[in-house]
Amino acid sequence: MDLNTLWFVLITVLFVGFFFFEGFDFGVGILLPFLGKDDKSRRVIINTIGPHWDGNEVWLLTAGGAIFAAFPHWYATMFSGFYIALFLLVASLVVRAVAFEYRSKSEDPRWRNLWDWCIFVGSFVSALLWGVALANLIRGVPIDGTMTYTGTFFTLLNPYALVGGLATLSMFTLHGAIFLTLKTTDDILETSRATARKLWLPTTIILLLFVAYSYVETDMFVALGINPGSIPIIAMLAILSVGTLLKAKKEGWAFVMTGITIAFSTIIVFSGLFPRVMVSTTNPEWSLTIYNASSSQYTLGIMSIVAAIFVPLVLLYQGWSYWVFKKRISKNSELEY
Amino acid sequence: MDVLALARWQFAIVTVYHWLFVPLTLGLGLAIALMETQYVRSGDVKYKTMVKFWGKLFLVNFAIGVATGLFQEFQFGMNWSEYSRFVGDIFGAPLAIEALLAFFMESTFLGIWIFGWDKVSKKVHLLSIWMVVIGSNLSAFWILVANSFMQHPVGYELANGRAEMVDFLALPTNSYLWNQYPHVFFDGVATAAFFIIAISIYQLKKNKNQEVFKTSLKFGVAFGLVGTLFVGLVGHSQAQMIIEQQPMKMAAAEALWETENPASMSLFTIGDEEKMEDVFAIKIPAALSFLAYNKFEGEIKGIKDIQKEYEKTYGPGNYVPPVAVSYWSFRIMAGIGTAMLGILLLAWWVAFKNNFEIPPLVYKILFFSIGMPYLANSAGWIFTEVGRQPWTVFGVYRIENSVSIATTAGEVWFSMIGFTLIYAALVFPTVYLWKKFANAGTDGLEIHESIKSEN
Numbered sequence A: 001m002d003l004n005t006l007w008f009v010l011i012t013v014l015f016v017g018f019f020f021f022e023g024f025d026f027g028v029g030i031l032l033p034f035l036g037k038d039d040k041s042r043r044v045i046i047n048t049i050g051p052h053w054d055g056n057e058v059w060l061l062t063a064g065g066a067i068f069a070a071f072p073h074w075y076a077t078m079f080s081g082f083y084i085a086l087f088l089l090v091a092s093l094v095v096r097a098v099a100f101e102y103r104s105k106s107e108d109p110r111w112r113n114l115w116d117w118c119i120f121v122g123s124f125v126s127a128l129l130w131g132v133a134l135a136n137l138i139r140g141v142p143i144d145g146t147m148t149y150t151g152t153f154f155t156l157l158n159p160y161a162l163v164g165g166l167a168t169l170s171m172f173t174l175h176g177a178i179f180l181t182l183k184t185t186d187d188i189l190e191t192s193r194a195t196a197r198k199l200w201l202p203t204t205i206i207l208l209l210f211v212a213y214s215y216v217e218t219d220m221f222v223a224l225g226i227n228p229g230s231i232p233i234i235a236m237l238a239i240l241s242v243g244t245l246l247k248a249k250k251e252g253w254a255f256v257m258t259g260i261t262i263a264f265s266t267i268i269v270f271s272g273l274f275p276r277v278m279v280s281t282t283n284p285e286w287s288l289t290i291y292n293a294s295s296s297q298y299t300l301g302i303m304s305i306v307a308a309i310f311v312p313l314v315l316l317y318q319g320w321s322y323w324v325f326k327k328r329i330s331k332n333s334e335l336e337y
Numbered sequence B: 001m002d003v004l005a006l007a008r009w010q011f012a013i014v015t016v017y018h019w020l021f022v023p024l025t026l027g028l029g030l031a032i033a034l035m036e037t038q039y040v041r042s043g044d045v046k047y048k049t050m051v052k053f054w055g056k057l058f059l060v061n062f063a064i065g066v067a068t069g070l071f072q073e074f075q076f077g078m079n080w081s082e083y084s085r086f087v088g089d090i091f092g093a094p095l096a097i098e099a100l101l102a103f104f105m106e107s108t109f110l111g112i113w114i115f116g117w118d119k120v121s122k123k124v125h126l127l128s129i130w131m132v133v134i135g136s137n138l139s140a141f142w143i144l145v146a147n148s149f150m151q152h153p154v155g156y157e158l159a160n161g162r163a164e165m166v167d168f169l170a171l172p173t174n175s176y177l178w179n180q181y182p183h184v185f186f187d188g189v190a191t192a193a194f195f196i197i198a199i200s201i202y203q204l205k206k207n208k209n210q211e212v213f214k215t216s217l218k219f220g221v222a223f224g225l226v227g228t229l230f231v232g233l234v235g236h237s238q239a240q241m242i243i244e245q246q247p248m249k250m251a252a253a254e255a256l257w258e259t260e261n262p263a264s265m266s267l268f269t270i271g272d273e274e275k276m277e278d279v280f281a282i283k284i285p286a287a288l289s290f291l292a293y294n295k296f297e298g299e300i301k302g303i304k305d306i307q308k309e310y311e312k313t314y315g316p317g318n319y320v321p322p323v324a325v326s327y328w329s330f331r332i333m334a335g336i337g338t339a340m341l342g343i344l345l346l347a348w349w350v351a352f353k354n355n356f357e358i359p360p361l362v363y364k365i366l367f368f369s370i371g372m373p374y375l376a377n378s379a380g381w382i383f384t385e386v387g388r389q390p391w392t393v394f395g396v397y398r399i400e401n402s403v404s405i406a407t408t409a410g411e412v413w414f415s416m417i418g419f420t421l422i423y424a425a426l427v428f429p430t431v432y433l434w435k436k437f438a439n440a441g442t443d444g445l446e447i448h449e450s451i452k453s454e455n
Helices: A003-035 A039-049 A053-070 A072-081 A083-105 A109-139 A159-183 A186-217 A220-224 A230-247 A251-273 A297-324 B003-042 B045-079 B081-115 B122-151 B177-205 B210-245 B247-254 B287-293 B303-314 B323-351 B360-386 B409-440
Strands: A276-278 B156-159 B162-165 B265-272 B277-284 B391-393
Touching: A003 A039, A003 A053, A003 A109, A003 A159, A003 A186, A003 A251, A003 A297, A039 A083, A039 A109, A039 A159, A039 A186, A053 A072, A053 A083, A053 A297, A053 B045, A053 B081, A072 A083, A072 A276, A072 B045, A072 B081, A083 A109, A083 B045, A083 B409, A109 A159, A109 A186, A109 A251, A159 A186, A159 A230, A159 A251, A186 A230, A186 A251, A230 A251, A297 B081, A297 B162, B003 B045, B003 B122, B003 B177, B003 B210, B003 B360, B003 B409, B045 B081, B045 B177, B045 B210, B045 B409, B081 B122, B081 B162, B081 B391, B122 B177, B122 B391, B177 B210, B177 B323, B177 B360, B177 B409, B210 B247, B210 B287, B210 B323, B247 B303, B247 B323, B265 B287, B265 B323, B323 B360
Parallel strands: none
Antiparallel strands: B156 B162, B265 B277
């Protein structure tokens, strides 16, 4: 494997980490107004991700930094091209971040209500936009011979991308609901269980619709062929099994399965792109690839050493932090948020 | 306005706003880590009360600092895509390293620190806040590695139409960085000190929890003296280096139109930027030469001569940064920094008095000086960035080549108005919470010996 491929794989890994961890964060934020009937329940729900949401978000910041360092043209074309979409994403993440920290610092119900809305909207918009962005990445966007995006914001809002948005939105919400069944007790646990069961079927249908649509709209079919290989099949079986597992109250396994669906779907999207990083619909020759968009071999080499040392270290202490806060949270727990 | 002008305004707005919060995070984090160290060593709950009280204010600041930092990483690609293409090979690396080394560490251990009071041992809890301090300093360090490359590019060669990295270690050992980072570090210490002093005397005046706030005040004075003295000393050596590395920036800071030997230092100048001459000026003879070379002689190049030199090196063009902005921002920074030392002496006197009977004027001065570091911090960065113009990477890449091609003026307007509104709206809850917590003092803080002590 050359360094360009290695960095493409590493960026895929960072997005897998981001969607897996921040995925349930988004889900918890989206479910907050529906599952939290009173202030105490809402606090319990927010505290399940309290110590983690910020660290989870860093997966995105690291992926962004890695794209900049390893594939500067990808970073430049995508960020300047998807301008308004990125503005909406960052704005959502900003209000959401402040909301988590400020929400329970004042007792005024209007204050708390306002921040709850910020958490909901911020999580909802982000979860939706990720699907829109991914769908446009594999479908391709208009890019000219100078690696410049020539579409507008509305180019990105095609029906296929919107189905993609619904797919990530519903998937993250389901993932979040199952996460809550693992982290709460009593009545919140029961409502989370019921919600997860209700969400499973519509989520699965939207995902299958997105898969079918992808075969029409993208060149995934050419990339994957009649026999798509084990990864898409496992992803499919994983999401199908979630329904049964939820019925059997095996939420731990259900969480593993939504995790596999998210991780493997991300891998499918990125392997569909490979070796391109941005697909040009104007002219396939003008697509950005891991070779024409990359940094020099020297830079990729240096960054590989840095990643080899620090990625395992990060996984180690993030894992430790989840272990420290492994206990379920109830209304009797000491709530910081 | 065209895309370039809009993108510059947006950079200025979001960066100055972000930087309002970062120095306090750097300095107050360190202060809290020192207080908690004292608590763990002595077991005195007074220090735990201090940690809890200042911790609440710290977390409000930290949250908004992190939130406003998000766009910082995205805007290079959004507004400055051509810059990103040109420097990505060498400039992207420190940003990625910042995220991987610093952001993960800061956020994960802050989570442990906030939520882990009764879940981890005292020592692990203490370790967590130190990891947050190390993380936020690593973050400052690596983003300054990136900025130092823009001020004083090193470790690169021009190849394939862009700046490519040829020596990674040249980046973290950049001479510019080793003045810039300590300057920022001690400026964080000074900012936190003035924050602690103002809120402590406010509480002392209300006659609340004398012991905690008297100790905090003393701590603030000591912290402030270290911070302010060193920020000045480092600033001095930094100015000497800028005269060498970016002579135009320093000439603009002094409104020095003509080359002088010995060079005089301007105390107050009203100049005409168009004609490049003074309208009215008060100057101290030979003082600038002294500051630059530690002796009362030595040539300092003026704006006109440097312009001629640059035209020879870089081709025709205007290489003079906005002189008035450079001149005044430099003076605001240095002037406030000097005044802060005087205020600290006043605070010293108050801190070591036996009672808290101080004239109302002294109280007002000490309380409102909380805003001084903020003005100096903003002015300092405005000077650093404006003084580098018209370059984004000094001597290598110009601002008008840096801006995005795909982006339209309408889009930049949209995001600029959007962020300005969001950031402006966030001022209210932030100030509200600070007032609330500063007012409440130590009331309502649940202080008990950690349940899970030594294990």
